[in-house]
Amino acid sequence: MPPPADIVKVAIEWPGAYPKLMEIDQKKPLSAIIKEVCDGWSLANHEYFALQHADSSNFYITEKNRNEIKNGTILRLTTSPAQNAHQLHERIQSSSMDAKLEALKDLASLSRDVTFAQEFINLDGISLLTQMVESGTERYQKLQKIMKPCFGDMLSFTLTAFVELMDHGIVSWDTFSVAFIKKIASFVNKSAIDVSILQRSLAILESMVLNGHDLYQKVAQEITIGQLIPHLQGTDQEIQTYTIAVINALFLKAPDEKRQEMANILAQKQLRSIILTHVIRAQRAINNEMAHQLYVLQVLTFNLLEDRMMTKMDPQDQAQRDIIFELRRIAFDAESEPNNSSGSMEKRKSMYTRDYKKLGFINHVNPAMDFTQTPPGMLALDNMLYFAKHHQDAYIRIVLENSSREDKHECPFGRSSIELTKMLCEILKVGELPSETCNDFHPMFFTHDRSFEEFFCICIQLLNKTWKEMRATSEDFNKVMQVVKEQVMRALTTKPSSLDQFKSKLQNLSYTEILKIRQSERMNQEDFQSRPILELKEKIQPEILELIKQQRLNRLVEGTCFRKLNCRRRQDKFWYCRLSPNHKVLHYGDLEESPQGEVPHDSLQDKLPVADIKAVVTGKDCPHMKEKGALKQNKEVLELAFSILYDSNCQLNFIAPDKHEYCIWTDGLNALLGKDMMSDLTRNDLDTLLSMEIKLRLLDLENIQIPDAPPPIPKEPSNYDFVYDCN
Numbered sequence: 001m002p003p004p005a006d007i008v009k010v011a012i013e014w015p016g017a018y019p020k021l022m023e024i025d026q027k028k029p030l031s032a033i034i035k036e037v038c039d040g041w042s043l044a045n046h047e048y049f050a051l052q053h054a055d056s057s058n059f060y061i062t063e064k065n066r067n068e069i070k071n072g073t074i075l076r077l078t079t080s081p082a083q084n085a086h087q088l089h090e091r092i093q094s095s096s097m098d099a100k101l102e103a104l105k106d107l108a109s110l111s112r113d114v115t116f117a118q119e120f121i122n123l124d125g126i127s128l129l130t131q132m133v134e135s136g137t138e139r140y141q142k143l144q145k146i147m148k149p150c151f152g153d154m155l156s157f158t159l160t161a162f163v164e165l166m167d168h169g170i171v172s173w174d175t176f177s178v179a180f181i182k183k184i185a186s187f188v189n190k191s192a193i194d195v196s197i198l199q200r201s202l203a204i205l206e207s208m209v210l211n212g213h214d215l216y217q218k219v220a221q222e223i224t225i226g227q228l229i230p231h232l233q234g235t236d237q238e239i240q241t242y243t244i245a246v247i248n249a250l251f252l253k254a255p256d257e258k259r260q261e262m263a264n265i266l267a268q269k270q271l272r273s274i275i276l277t278h279v280i281r282a283q284r285a286i287n288n289e290m291a292h293q294l295y296v297l298q299v300l301t302f303n304l305l306e307d308r309m310m311t312k313m314d315p316q317d318q319a320q321r322d323i324i325f326e327l328r329r330i331a332f333d334a335e336s337e338p339n340n341s342s343g344s345m346e347k348r349k350s351m352y353t354r355d356y357k358k359l360g361f362i363n364h365v366n367p368a369m370d371f372t373q374t375p376p377g378m379l380a381l382d383n384m385l386y387f388a389k390h391h392q393d394a395y396i397r398i399v400l401e402n403s404s405r406e407d408k409h410e411c412p413f414g415r416s417s418i419e420l421t422k423m424l425c426e427i428l429k430v431g432e433l434p435s436e437t438c439n440d441f442h443p444m445f446f447t448h449d450r451s452f453e454e455f456f457c458i459c460i461q462l463l464n465k466t467w468k469e470m471r472a473t474s475e476d477f478n479k480v481m482q483v484v485k486e487q488v489m490r491a492l493t494t495k496p497s498s499l500d501q502f503k504s505k506l507q508n509l510s511y512t513e514i515l516k517i518r519q520s521e522r523m524n525q526e527d528f529q530s531r532p533i534l535e536l537k538e539k540i541q542p543e544i545l546e547l548i549k550q551q552r553l554n555r556l557v558e559g560t561c562f563r564k565l566n567c568r569r570r571q572d573k574f575w576y577c578r579l580s581p582n583h584k585v586l587h588y589g590d591l592e593e594s595p596q597g598e599v600p601h602d603s604l605q606d607k608l609p610v611a612d613i614k615a616v617v618t619g620k621d622c623p624h625m626k627e628k629g630a631l632k633q634n635k636e637v638l639e640l641a642f643s644i645l646y647d648s649n650c651q652l653n654f655i656a657p658d659k660h661e662y663c664i665w666t667d668g669l670n671a672l673l674g675k676d677m678m679s680d681l682t683r684n685d686l687d688t689l690l691s692m693e694i695k696l697r698l699l700d701l702e703n704i705q706i707p708d709a710p711p712p713i714p715k716e717p718s719n720y721d722f723v724y725d726c727n
Contacts, residue, residue, distance in 0.1 A: 003597075006025060006026040006027050007023050007024070007025055007026070008023070008026065008069050008070065008071050008073070009021070009022075009023050009024075009071050009072065010022065010023075010024055010069060010071075010072070010073045010074070010075050010476060011056055011072075011073075011074045011075070012037055012051070012074075012075045012076070012077055013074065013075070013076045013077065014041055014077045016078070017041055019074075020037070020040060020041075022036075022037070022040075024069065024323055026066065026067065026069075027226075029063075030051075030061065030062070030063055030066060031046070031047070032673050033051075034046050034049055034050065034051060034077075037049075037051070037077055038077070041077075043077075047080070048079060048080055048083050049077055049078065049079060049080055049119060050077075050078060050079070050081060051075045051076070051077060051078070051617070052075065052076050052078050052113075053073070053074075053075065053076070053605065054074040054075055054076040055074070055589075055605050057112070057113075057590055057605070058109070058112075058113065059077075059112075059113045059115075060081055060113055060115040060116060062115050067647070067650065068606060070607045073605070081113070081115045081116040081119045082119045082474035084110060084116060084119070085116060085119035085120040085122075085123055085125070086123065088103055088106060088107050088110070089120065089123045089125060089128065090119065090635065091103030091106075092104055092107060092132075093128070097154075100154065101153060101157070102153050104154055104157035104161065105153075105157050105259075107120075107157065107161040108157045108158075108160040108161040108164065110163035111160075111161045111165045112164050114168050114170075114658060117164070117165050117168045117170065118168075118170060118726065120165065121165060121171060123171050125165070126162070126165060126166070126171050129158055129161060129162045129165075129553075130162070130176060130177070130180045132158055132161070133155070133158060133159070133180060133183055133184070134177070134179050134183050139483075152194040152196075152197065155194070155197050156194060156196040156197050156200065156643065159197060159200035159201065159204065160196070160200055161198075162200075162204070163200055163203055163204060163207075166204075166207065166427070170400065171210040172211075173207060173208055173212055173215055174211075174212050174215065176208070176215075177558045177602075178218055181208065181215075181218050181219060181222060182222055184188065184201050184204050184205060185201075185205065185219065185222035185223050187201040188201050188202060188205065188223060188227065188228070188246075189222075189223070189227045189232075191230065194583060195236060195239060198231070198239060199238060199239060199242055200559055202239070202242035202243060202245070202246050203242055203245075205219055205223065205246050205249075206242065206245045206246045206249045209246070209249035209250055209252075209253050210249050210252070210253065213253065216253040216254075220250060220254075223246070223250075225247065225262075225265050225266060225269050225271070227268055228243050228246060228247060229269050229271065232244070232271075232274050232275060232276050232278055232279065233274060234278075235282075237279075237282075237286075237287065237290055238575040239282065240278070240279055240290065241287075241290045241293055243597055244275070244279075244290070244293040244294065244297060245293050247266075247271070247297070248252055248293060248297055248300060250262065250297045251263075251297070251300045252296075252300060256307075259304060260304060263301070263304055263607065267449060272446055272449060273296070273435055275297075275446055276443075276446045276447060277296070277634060280294070280443050280446055283447040288439055288563075288657075291439035291440075291441055292437075292438065292439040294439075294446075295434065295435075295438055295439050295440055295441040296434040297441075298441045298442065298445055298446075299429070299432070299433075299434040300434065301445075302428050302429075302430050302445075302452060303430060303431060303432075305379055305425070305430050305452060306430055306431040307481045308377060308378045308379040308382055308432065309374065309375045309376055309377050309378075309379040309421075309430055310374045310375060310377055310431075311374070311377045311378045311379075312371070312372045312373075312374055312377055312378070313368050313369040313371035313372055313377070313378055313381065314368075315369060315372075319366065320378070320381070321368055323381055323385050324356075324367050324368065324381070326385065326387060326388070326491065327359060327384055327388055328352070328355050328356065328359065330388045330389070330392060330395065330396070330398040331355070331358075331359060331388070331395065331396055331400070332358075332399075345682050353365055356414075358399065358402070358403035358571070359399060359410030359413055359414050360399075360402065360410070360411070360413035360414035360415050360416060360417075361412075361414035361415070362396050362414070362415055367414065370414060370415070370418060371418070373418070375421075375422050375425050375430075376418060376421035376425060378450040379421055379425070380417055380418040380422070382423040382453075383417060383421050383452075383453055383456040383457075383460075384413075384414070384417045386453040386456070387453075387456065387457045387460060388456070390453075390457070391457050394457070396459055398411075398413055398460070398461070398464050398576075399413055401464075402464075407514055408473045409471070409472070409473055410474075411464050411467040411468075411472070411480075412474070412477075413460075413461070413464075414466075415477070416463050416467075417456075417460060419477075419657050420456065420459055420460055420463055420481075420484070421456060423454070423481065423484070423485055423488075424455060424456060424459060424488075427485070427488065427489065428452075435636035435637065436483050436636070436655075437563070437635045437636065437637060437640055437655060437656075437657065437658075440635060442456040442495060442496075442504050443495065443496075443497045443498070443501050444496050444497060444501065445499050447497075447498050447499060448499060451499070451685070452642065453617070454499050455499070455502075458499065458502060458503050458506065459488060462484060462487060462488070462506050463481075465510075466480055466483055466484055466487065466510075467480050469511035469512070470483065483511060486514055487506055487509045487514060488506070490505075490509055490517075491505040491506050491509060492654040495575075531709065532707070532710070533694060536694065536697070537690055537694065540690070540693055540694075541686070542691065544689045544690055545677070545686065545695065546684055547689065548667075548677065548682055548685050548686065548689070549667075549671045549677065551685075552664055552667045552668035552677065553579065553583060553668055553670055553671060553672070555668065556578065556579035556664070556665065556668040556669075557578060557579045557580070557581055557583075558578065558598055558659070559576055559577060559578025559579070559587075559598060559599060560576070560577060560656075560661055560664075560665065561574050561576050561579070561591065561599075561657070562574065562575055562576070562577065562654055562655065562656070562657065563655070563657065564590075573590070574590070574591040575588060575589060575590045575591060576588065576589060576591050576599045576604060577604075577652075577654070578598075578599065578601070578604070579610075579668070579672075580601065583610065583672065584609065584610055584611070585605065585607050585608065585609055585610065585654075586608040586609075586610065586644075587601045587604040587606070587607055588604055588606050588607075588608070588652070589603065589604035589606050590605075608644070608646060608652060610672050612646045612647060612649075612671070613644055613645070613646050613669070614645045614646055614648050615644075615672060615673075616642060616643070616644055616645070616647045616666065616669045616670060616673065617642065617643050617645060618641065618642045618643075619639065619641060619642075620638060622641045622643040622653060623643055623651050623653060624641065624643065624651075624653040624655075625637075625638060625641050637655060638660070639659070640655050640656040640657075640658070640659065640662050640664065641653075641654065641655050641656075642654050642656070642662065642666055642669075644669065660681065662679075663680060663681035663682070664681070665677055667679050667681065667682055
């Protein structure tokens with residue numbers, strides 16, 4: 001007979017004593033269980049004790065999380081969180097430097113636990129730490145010269161404890177004084193300071209900026225881009241990551257009118273070239289967190305274009321009209337215009353209309369009307385002017401080349417530029433907030449100060465080349481744009497390291513090559529639509545689905561590292577989840593860092609029997625998406641979120657690292673529950689594997705036409721005399 005569900009068997013340790021095996025009744029109050037344990041070791045005052053996990057997390061067991069205790073868990077009897085908090089509160093105020101250092105080290109470790117953090121914060125522990133940072137550092141620095149050099153470690157542990165305590169979201173960031181902000185900023189502004197102090201100071205500043213407009217203004221007054229730049233020129237990637245994170249936070253929270261000003265300062269300080277030299281092209285791999293911060297910086301930089309993208313052209317604005325005149329002048333070198341003699345005005349209007357038609361505008365009389373659509377608004381005109389001025393030869397060649405073609409075969413430069421700008425804005429998602437999980441940055445956009453304009457210049461030349469290759473007419477305009485979009489998207493997926501490399505990739509993706517790719521894909525999709533083939537597909541589909549199911553379950557057995565997302569600040573906090581080889585239990589637990597390879601089962605502390613899973617929910621239905629408003633607003637995070645619901649009101653929440661892992665896990669979990677696998681990945685895999693299997697089975701029928709209907713059954717013979725009688 002199986003043991004009752006409310007009874008869990010655990011081992012409990014106590015320093016200096018043999019571990020004790022006991023059964024815990026989850027229906028009993030936790031205080032009664034602790035009293036029972038204390039009585040077993042003859043320990044008085046059981047209210048001063050608590051249970052905690054004996055693994056590296058050391059988290060306390062509370063009434064809220066006690067249901068997470070599983071059979072085989074090793075616990076430790078220790079002093080209660082309240083007692084620990086009181087003792088550490090006194091110890092960190094000790095006059096002995098050694099005692100203070102040891103206390104701060106313990107505090108930094110224990111502050112990760114929310115139960116202890118709550119008790120320490122209730123003792124006004126945050127204020128004590130801020131006072132130590134504000135007023136104590138000068139005194140310690142003086143003591144450092146005459147005593148052992150422990151100041152750096154002491155301040156590092158103080159800031160670590162502060163960061164961990166604030167990370168629980170119990171105390172508002174708005175409560176800190178200007179003096180504290182100035183002190184933290186001073187650590188960042190120093191040229192030579194301990195790496196751990198610098199790292200934590202940068203993390204604190206990032207959190208402050210992201211958690212309030214008032215704090216943003218205070219931090220912005222204390223920190224300048226010029227003071228942050230030197231930290232990017234070092235070799236420590238973690239410091240570089242936190243530095244870019246602070247710059248991103250300042251960028252994100254800056255008022256709209258100040259963002260362009262800040263972008264100009266970043267350009268003056270050559271931030272882009274410094275990042276390119278010391279981060280992107282440094283002789284080391286870029287980790288996921290750095291990739292994310294570079295992606296955020298890329299998005300925020302492109303979002304500066306949103307204002308121009310959403311600005312309509314005012315046909316009455318002479319300065320804006322002058323830009324169109326400049327485009328015409330560069331293309332046709334209109335120095336020999338007729339003077340303002342009688343009749344010259346009519347000639348000039350006629351010439352302008354003819355030239356605007358050659359430039360490919362839809363409205364030949366008043367081209368300003370072409371730029372009233374948003375997006376792309378004035379951004380399209382900006383791109384055209386940039387191309388005309390910085391790539392003049394290419395611009396003149398395209399315009400004159402098309403003006404000499406027949407009307408129906410000319411590639412309209414004006415219309416093409418407007419639609420292309422709109423398409424590039426869609427591809428780069430200009431105007432959208434950066435995703436919490438994405439790390440899809442493109443190195444080539446860090447190789448030029450005007451990367452978007454250069455991107456446009458390459459693509460407009462590609463469009464003209466593709467137009468000629470397709471021998472397109474004005475009716476084929478949308479078809480050409482679709483081909484160009486496919487060319488650009490395929491080239492971007494290869495992550496070219498420079499704009500020249502991007503241009504080279506596009507050269508290889510000619511219209512002929514795109515046709516070959518499409519033909520190949522079409523063959524895979526459309527070759528086998530006859531009735532016999534469809535019937536064969538139906539017959540072998542269950543076998544293929546079973547194969548996909550096994551692959552998904554095998555991937556779950558390998559496991560995946562998930563990032564813990566925090567709406568206050570991003571950190572490298574990870575947890576790992578994997579399925580047991582017998583497909584009966586999910587093992588999961590926290591990790592200190594991103595693992596290299598698989599994580600063994602025995603290092604994952606928590607377990608969830610598959611039999612206890614009630615449902616798997618995704619997107620907006622996930623509990624953690626309903627709770628966290630900041631994350632709920634982000635479409636990409638919603639698309640990667642899923643939760644396992646088990647027992648009563650219990651859930652295990654996930655945010656997948658990417659769409660592929662999301663599909664793998666949701667498919668695998670649904671397969672475990674006996675439900676259909678409905679992801680896009682399953683559909684794609686099913687199509688691919690079915691196509692391969694069909695082709696293999698039909699190899700012997702190559703060049704033989706398969707009829708749409710089976711051949712007719714012949715009539716019965718008039719007699720059966722031909723049958724051989726074995727007797």
